[in-house]
Amino acid sequence: MTQQAQRVDVLIGGAGFAGLALAIALRQGLGPSFAVTVADPALGRAAGDARASAIVAAARRLFETIGVWDKVAAQPILDMVVTDSRLSDAVRPTFLTFDGDVEAGEPFAHMVENGPLLAALVEKAKAEGVMLREAAVADFETTTNYAAVRLSDGETLDARLVVAADGAHSKIRERAGIACHGWSYSQSAIVTTVVHERDHHGRAEEHFLPAGPFAILPLTGRRSSIVWTEGAHEAERIVALSDADFHVELERRFGLHLGDIEAVGPRRVHPLGLSVARAFVKDRLALVGDAAHVIHPIAGQGLNMGLKDVAALAEVIVDAARLGLDPGSLAVLERYQRWRRFDTMAMGIATDGLNRLFSNHSAALRLARDFGLGLVERLPALKQFFIREAAGLTGEVPKLLRGEAL
Ligand SMILES: Cc1cc2nc3c(=O)[nH]c(=O)nc-3n(C[C@H](O)[C@H](O)[C@H](O)COP(=O)(O)OP(=O)(O)OC[C@H]3O[C@@H](n4cnc5c(N)ncnc54)[C@H](O)[C@@H]3O)c2cc1C
Numbered sequence: 121m122t123q124q125a126q127r128v129d130v131l132i133g134g135a136g137f138a139g140l141a142l143a144i145a146l147r148q149g150l151g152p153s154f155a156v157t158v159a160d161p162a163l164g165r166a167a168g169d170a171r172a173s174a175i176v177a178a179a180r181r182l183f184e185t186i187g188v189w190d191k192v193a194a195q196p197i198l199d200m201v202v203t204d205s206r207l208s209d210a211v212r213p214t215f216l217t218f219d220g221d222v223e224a225g226e227p228f229a230h231m232v233e234n235g236p237l238l239a240a241l242v243e244k245a246k247a248e249g250v251m252l253r254e255a256a257v258a259d260f261e262t263t264t265n266y267a268a269v270r271l272s273d274g275e276t277l278d279a280r281l282v283v284a285a286d287g288a289h290s291k292i293r294e295r296a297g298i299a300c301h302g303w304s305y306s307q308s309a310i311v312t313t314v315v316h317e318r319d320h321h322g323r324a325e326e327h328f329l330p331a332g333p334f335a336i337l338p339l340t341g342r343r344s345s346i347v348w349t350e351g352a353h354e355a356e357r358i359v360a361l362s363d364a365d366f367h368v369e370l371e372r373r374f375g376l377h378l379g380d381i382e383a384v385g386p387r388r389v390h391p392l393g394l395s396v397a398r399a400f401v402k403d404r405l406a407l408v409g410d411a412a413h414v415i416h417p418i419a420g421q422g423l424n425m426g427l428k429d430v431a432a433l434a435e436v437i438v439d440a441a442r443l444g445l446d447p448g449s450l451a452v453l454e455r456y457q458r459w460r461r462f463d464t465m466a467m468g469i470a471t472d473g474l475n476r477l478f479s480n481h482s483a484a485l486r487l488a489r490d491f492g493l494g495l496v497e498r499l500p501a502l503k504q505f506f507i508r509e510a511a512g513l514t515g516e517v518p519k520l521l522r523g524e525a526l
Pocket of ligand 1: 162256257258285286288292408410421422
């Protein structure tokens with residue numbers, strides 16, 4: 121298997137946001153002699169991904185530092201309102217508002233469409249000399265000094281480090297025998313894009329309804345991205361409706377404050393769950409992004425967490441390689457695991473708790489949570505803390521998320 125194998129320093133399985141951002145950061149940090157290959161059977165094909173992502177300030181700094189931010193159209197989120205009501209309530213009282221910047225002139229988040237962001241990452245990876253392979257990681261075996269990797273096109277590579285960036289159903293993680301903690305929520309998110317008559321003025325809205333959160337997230341122009349949580353069966357029923365019936369369901373939740381609305385582009389359903397890998401590293405293997413953790417999109421933090429993994433792992437590898445250490449050794453990789461695993465568990469528990477607290481019909485729970493939201497609304501210091509937390513700027517922030525090159 122290893123005789124004519126090509127040798128690379130890092131082989132990344134998965135050319136999603138996490139895999140590509142890591143590849144670019146490594147080449148920029150360690151130069152052209154550090155060989156990085158990314159393999160993905162669906163290389164750069166974001167077609168059908170109707171989603172847009174809330175990119176928090178820290179993640180935006182990473183994209184800016186690696187040189188892709190100016191290639192995508194981004195809509196700043198200038199303020200956010202949170203409501204909590206029943207679907208039938210005529211008025212949705214606002215319990216919490218967020219506005220202002222994390223630093224002067226720096227909004228706490230931007231909305232970016234997934235397709236153009238992925239395309240920009242592919243172009244940048246090519247420009248940095250990352251080897252891109254349109255093939256899956258089919259198998260790998262770890263020896264003392266390298267991992268022998270077999271791609272689905274039959275080619276073999278010897279890598280000092282394999283990175284699993286192959287998403288929620290990671291085959292690489294499975295092949296390594298790493299199990300996950302977690303569960304399904306029996307909820308799904310309906311995702312679509314809406315055009316509306318009036319300007320959103322950069323306002324994001326999160327309406328907590330008994331079936332789950334209904335988020336209206338501003339895109340460039342008079343458009344918004346919808347992330348609409350329902351029970352899994354109800355979500356399937358709703359996306360299968362005729363355009364006219366879908367419009368009625370959408371308008372009941374969206375309201376009329378932005379004038380006439382129309383759903384455009386594909387409607388997609390994403391089943392929701394929580395899953396955190398029991399280990400983020402093994403000898404010659406590291407997990408990043410959804411391969412390491414999947415959380416509820418209630419706080420729009422999944423990709424942002426993946427980018428935190430990328431920033432931390434890139435920093436650990438670059439520091440080790442500059443000292444002449446083996447970037448695939450467990451001793452080096454454990455620094456990455458220590459850095460990211462606790463933070464990930466904390467975010468997983470927080471989003472799980474939020475979802476349980478808000479996605480239910482209990483009037484008593486509504487009273488309690490609205491009291492909590494009201495408290496945060498009235499305490500500016502607490503509110504500012506939550507804004508910085510949501511923006512990814514608390515704790516031990518890796519260099520790329522501070523906007524510093526490696
Ligand atoms: C409805 C919804 C809304 C969301 N909104 C937000 C948000 O606003 N903000 C946010 O931060 N996050 C959000 N998220 C989460 C975010 O979308 C994910 O965390 C992110 O896409 C994960 O990126 P990734 O690169 O880790 O994995 P993916 O994007 O899943 O990429 C994995 C890649 O691996 C490839 N692959 C699969 N198997 C193999 C193999 N064997 N070998 C090689 N390659 C392979 C796939 O083809 C794919 O290209 C949302 C999620 C959902 C469901």
